[in-house]
Amino acid sequence: MQNYKSEIQELKEWIEDARRIVFFGGAGVSTESGIPDFRSESGLYKARQEYGYSPEQIISHSFFLRDPETFYRYYKENLIYPDAQPNAAHLGIAALERAGKDVRVVTQNIDGLHQAAGSSRVYELHGSVHQNYCLGCGARYDLAYLLDSPETVPRCAKCGGMVRPDVVLYEEGLDGDVVNGAVSAIAGADLLIVGGTSLVVYPAAGFLDYFRGKRLALINLTETGADSRATLVIRRPIGEVFSEMNFKL
Ligand code: CNA
Ligand code: ZN
Numbered sequence: 001m002q003n004y005k006s007e008i009q010e011l012k013e014w015i016e017d018a019r020r021i022v023f024f025g026g027a028g029v030s031t032e033s034g035i036p037d038f039r040s041e042s043g044l045y046k047a048r049q050e051y052g053y054s055p056e057q058i059i060s061h062s063f064f065l066r067d068p069e070t071f072y073r074y075y076k077e078n079l080i081y082p083d084a085q086p087n088a089a090h091l092g093i094a095a096l097e098r099a100g101k102d103v104r105v106v107t108q109n110i111d112g113l114h115q116a117a118g119s120s121r122v123y124e125l126h127g128s129v130h131q132n133y134c135l136g137c138g139a140r141y142d143l144a145y146l147l148d149s150p151e152t153v154p155r156c157a158k159c160g161g162m163v164r165p166d167v168v169l170y171e172e173g174l175d176g177d178v179v180n181g182a183v184s185a186i187a188g189a190d191l192l193i194v195g196g197t198s199l200v201v202y203p204a205a206g207f208l209d210y211f212r213g214k215r216l217a218l219i220n221l222t223e224t225g226a227d228s229r230a231t232l233v234i235r236r237p238i239g240e241v242f243s244e245m246n247f248k249l
Pocket of ligand 1: 025026027028029030031032035036037038039108109110111126195196197198199200201219220221222236237238239
């Protein structure tokens with residue numbers, strides 16, 4: 001068992017050595033920005049029993065069509081954090097890109113915080129709360145439109161149709177172009193850093209299988225199914241890990 005300081009030092013050296021880095025992350029990357037994840041103790045799965053449905057049921061395609069009112073009440077209350085700011089993990093990854101590293105981000109998050117930090121090559125596997133569109137005419141709307149809407153269920157200003165978030169709901173497939181981009185980034189990487197994900201949501205979690213490089217670092221507070229495959233496992237808050245590595249924007 002290495003001590004924490006030497007783990008951080010080792011990861012930092014790997015990052016400096018690497019030519020193509022992919023960071024693959026999930027909800028745990030944003031908990032230090034104040035956005036709860038789904039599966040930790042304090043996560044949404046524990047926190048929300050009041051709707052009588054699990055988050056998977058509510059944020060599913062069929063539920064959205066059947067009861068958009070409840071969907072939107074849950075969605076606005078639990079999945080939207082307009083004031084959240086990037087933390088040291090988002091900022092550290094963006095700093096590497098700024099410094100000229102080939103760094104791509106593959107994220108299961110829908111919060112847009114990697115882009116807010118300055119990363120430009122981000123594959124958002126599950127879409128983004130910042131993108132919304134009308135089911136009637138396809139008109140696009142930002143998050144403010146949805147939040148400022150007088151009705152719980154936002155309606156299109158052009159045709160009156162229902163507006164939905166461009167996020168991948170349960171029962172829906174991922175966008176083919178995003179998947180292809182993410183998979184080829186992972187397949188071409190020599191360093192894969194996986195962080196803040198329980199690796200239980202498929203198909204996203206299966207994308208790790210495309211990695212052929214020799215160094216896989218995993219930063220997660222709890223055990224995951226990929227720990228045995230990782231060359232380095234750091235069980236610490238990911239923002240803390242990046243702030244100790246100290247890559248400056
Ligand atoms: P998850 O299943 O909630 O797992 C999160 C993992 O991160 C857990 O294993 C935690 O132990 C770990 N973790 C929590 N905080 C930290 C931390 N500070 N440092 C290191 N590890 C930490 O989340 P996944 O992303 O794996 O699940 C996939 C779902 C959750 C995706 O579809 C996401 O869209 C969805 N989600 C996204 C957000 C967001 O956009 N910020 C928030 C909540 C859920
Ligand atoms: Zn419309």
